[in-house]
Amino acid sequence: MDPRYEIQRRGGGGGFSGGSVGGSPALTGAQSRRRKMPPRPADYKLQVIIIGSRGVGKTSLMERFTDDTFCEACKSTVGVDFKLKTVELRGKKIRLQIWCVADGRSVSMQTEHPVFTGRTFTHINALLCVRLTNLPSLLPCEDSRFECVTCLSVCVAPSSSFCSIFGFITNTITLPCDGSPHLLAQVCVAKVKDTAGQERFNSITSAYYRGAKGIVLVYDITKQETFEDLPKWMKMIDKYASEDAELLLVGNKLDCETDRVITRQQGERFASRISGMRFCEASAKDNFNVDEIFMKLVNDILNKLPLEMPSRELSNSVLSLQPEPELPPELPPPRARCC
Numbered sequence: 479m480d481p482r483y484e485i486q487r488r489g490g491g492g493g494f495s496g497g498s499v500g501g502s503p504a505l506t507g508a509q510s511r512r513r514k515m516p517p518r519p520a521d522y523k524l525q526v527i528i529i530g531s532r533g534v535g536k537t538s539l540m541e542r543f544t545d546d547t548f549c550e551a552c553k554s555t556v557g558v559d560f561k562l563k564t565v566e567l568r569g570k571k572i573r574l575q576i577w578c579v580a581d582g583r584s585v586s587m588q589t590e591h592p593v594f595t596g597r598t599f600t601h602i603n604a605l606l607c608v609r610l611t612n613l614p615s616l617l618p619c620e621d622s623r624f625e626c627v628t629c630l631s632v633c634v635a636p637s638s639s640f641c642s643i644f645g646f647i648t649n650t651i652t653l654p655c656d657g658s659p660h661l662l663a664q665v666c667v668a669k670v671k672d673t674a675g676q677e678r679f680n681s682i683t684s685a686y687y688r689g690a691k692g693i694v695l696v697y698d699i700t701k702q703e704t705f706e707d708l709p710k711w712m713k714m715i716d717k718y719a720s721e722d723a724e725l726l727l728v729g730n731k732l733d734c735e736t737d738r739v740i741t742r743q744q745g746e747r748f749a750s751r752i753s754g755m756r757f758c759e760a761s762a763k764d765n766f767n768v769d770e771i772f773m774k775l776v777n778d779i780l781n782k783l784p785l786e787m788p789s790r791e792l793s794n795s796v797l798s799l800q801p802e803p804e805l806p807p808e809l810p811p812p813r814a815r816c817c
């Protein structure tokens with residue numbers, strides 16, 4: 479492990495010299511005057527993804543870092559979710575796009591929207607897809623590798639942020655039927671039937687891996703199976719991620735020391751077997767080592783960037799906003815209805 483990467487409590491001093499996390503502390507007079515000036519554009523825009531088995535705390539780490547919040551009983555991520563945060567490090571302003579990528583085999587869906595009231599899809603291999611009626615039919619349940627669990631026509635506000643016509647709704651989306659102008663859409667929950675279906679799910683999430691300059695792989699120190707899943711995640715990284723992506727293994731839920739089943743040494747050993755992978759333990763709940771995870775990644779990514787490149791060019795070369803989900807070429811021809 480890199481001795482420079484010392485575990486620090488938030489605000490505990492030390493850690494990343496020259497780096498400050500972009501939070502929103504009370505503004506001084508000078509700062510509030512400065513607020514009227516247009517914000518300086520980011521020098522770099524970087525994409526980081528957080529992966530790991532279900533319930534390890536990916537969303538919690540992301541939300542702790544971006545919003546400094548922690549939710550005791552958050553909803554499981556459906557597909558992907560993301561947050562933005564601007565940080566400053568070594569005099570550079572860096573716009574971070576952090577994606578939380580769920581596992582296709584463990585996606586579950588819980589929503590309070592009336593169309594799903596009384597329906598809770600848990601532990602199913604689900605893709606939640608939306609098709610706007612005037613767009614080509616690309617629902618997975620039209621593919622024999624997917625089994626349609628339910629498919630409903632609903633009204634959605636045009637402003638709803640669909641990730642794509644064939645893709646995911648993040649768990650933050652709402653599907654309102656509140657009388658405002660709506661588009662007609664079909665919402666489909668489809669089970670991934672088999673390995674081929676899983677492959678297809680992966681082919682969508684692979685876009686997120688490809689664009690990532692940094693990858694945070696998380697396990698839960700109190701859950702053996704989440705540690706045993708790590709080789710599976712490494713396969714995804716090997717298959718889809720860029721070779722120069724920075725890797726960081728995180729053993730989360732350090733606050734649950736009494737329930738620990740994975741020792742720190744086990745985590746360290748796993749990371750040491752993978753070239754260039756760093757390791758740390760953290761707690762999203764106690765806000766322990768969370769800023770350090772992301773700031774360390776950013777620092778390592780910056781170290782790898784060519785110094786002489788003009789910042790505009792560099793920005794563009796690094797920028798990877800909203801990766802387009804990859805549509806597999808072998809899509810079947812559209813059908814009129816999926817179920």
Ligand SMILES: Nc1nc2c(ncn2[C@@H]2O[C@H](COP(=O)(O)OP(=O)(O)OP(=O)(O)O)[C@@H](O)[C@H]2O)c(=O)[nH]1
Pocket residue numbers: 530531532533534535536537538539549550551552553554555556578580581730731732733734760761762763764
């Ligand atoms: N004690 C403790 N609980 C945590 C911590 N991080 C997350 N949790 C809890 O673990 C559960 C799962 O957290 P999530 O952040 O939703 O995990 P996830 O990996 O995003 O889960 P999926 O979206 O289902 O893949 C929630 O009940 C969190 O409150 C932590 O550091 N300590």
